[in-house]
Amino acid sequence: MSRAAPETRLHGRVALITGGNRGIGLAIAHALAAEGCDLIITGRDQSLLKKAGRELARWGIRVLAETCDVRDSGSVEAMFTGAKKKFRRVDILINNAGTAHSNLKVDELPIEDWKRVIETNLTGMFLVTRAALPLMKRGGTIVNNLSIAATRTFPGSSAYNASKHGALGFTNTLREELRPKGIRVIALMPGATDTDIWNTLWPEAPRKKMMVPKTVATAVVNALVLPANSTVEELAILPSAGTL
Ligand SMILES: NC(=O)c1ccc[n+]([C@@H]2O[C@H](COP(=O)([O-])OP(=O)(O)OC[C@H]3O[C@@H](n4cnc5c(N)ncnc54)[C@H](OP(=O)(O)O)[C@@H]3O)[C@@H](O)[C@H]2O)c1
Structure with a gap:
């Protein structure tokens, strides 16, 4: 890990990553730190968050690691x-x-699972976006991590599918609302990526065929560094083995 130099491509930008304490979020945090971004990372697990914050600070950037449950507006x-x-x-x-x-x-499917998934993946995205917008200006970018489950359906995953389809509708609306303000909105749609989420989704899933989180993070950074007069509106990135 080397110190982020002033010539890095996102030097001095401020990025906020929800769920930045592990998995894809943490990989994106490292990729942005390597490009010189200052970071705010959030999550509920405070000890993981602190550990991630310490690791990220080694890039020589400023890091704020704040606990936050995205389901809770307070x-x-x-x-x-x-x-x-x-x-x-x-x-x-x-x-x-x-x-x-x-x-x-x-x-x-228990109602508790339905509510937890919809409130986190859909309502949480709304709450965080609504609170972030007053702090964002022309030239800013919002990346919503959806999934290929935003356009494809997987039997046995109704709440997850519904939350991600809903989040795609939210993302598409947000993009049109923010277009005149010069804020880009990217629908990130990864396929299977080797993270903890599979312990819940499908514990026996073939992990070796999956992408690693760093691959998704690389694709995100490549989209973010495009000139401000261009955008990747939908970023679907899949294991070359397919949807598994
Ligand atoms: N892995 C895949 O194959 C894949 C594919 C497509 C899309 N995605 C999407 O990628 C995103 C990240 O998932 P991941 O694969 O990296 O899984 P992960 O390792 O389980 O990470 C999930 C992250 O979300 C945070 N989180 C969960 N509930 C939260 C809440 N109520 N409030 C705040 N933070 C919360 C977790 O932190 P705490 O638990 O500490 O709160 C953690 O940082 C998800 O939106 C997922 O749907 C994943």
Whole structure:
């Protein structure tokens, strides 16, 4: 790990990553840190968050690691109060926090799982975006981590599918609302990536065929560094083995 130099491509930008304490979010955090971004990372697990914050600070950037449950508007507001105090603005928002449920058909799925997944993946994205917008200006970018489950359906994943299809509708609406303001909105749609989420989704899934989180992070950075008058509106990135 080397110190982020002034010539890095995103030097001095401020990026906020929800679910930045592990998995794809943490990989994106490292990739942005390597490009010189200052970071706000969030998650519920404080000890993981602190550990991630310490690792990221080694890039020589400024890091704020704040606990936040994206389902809770009070928790989101409190996190943004801290972020505003330290950085005053957000240039890049990565809505990444997400959760899944076990493979259960509709007639077997408990309401608690339905609510947890919809409230995290869909309502959480709305709450964080709404709170971030006053801190964002022309030239900013929002990346919403959806999934290929935003356009394809997987039996046994109804709440996850519904949350991601809904989040794609939210993302497409947001893009049109923000187009006149010069804020780009990217729908990130990864296929299977080797993270903890598979312990819930499908524990026996063939991990060797999956992408590593760093690959998704590389694709995100490549989209972010495009000239401001261009954008990747949908970024679908899949294992070459297919949808598994
Ligand atoms: N892995 C894949 O194959 C894949 C493919 C396509 C899309 N995705 C999407 O990628 C995103 C990240 O998932 P991952 O694969 O990296 O899984 P992961 O390792 O399980 O990470 C999930 C992240 O979301 C955070 N999170 C979960 N619930 C939260 C809540 N209520 N409030 C705040 N943060 C919360 C977690 O932190 P805490 O638990 O500490 O809160 C963690 O940082 C998700 O949106 C997922 O749907 C994953």
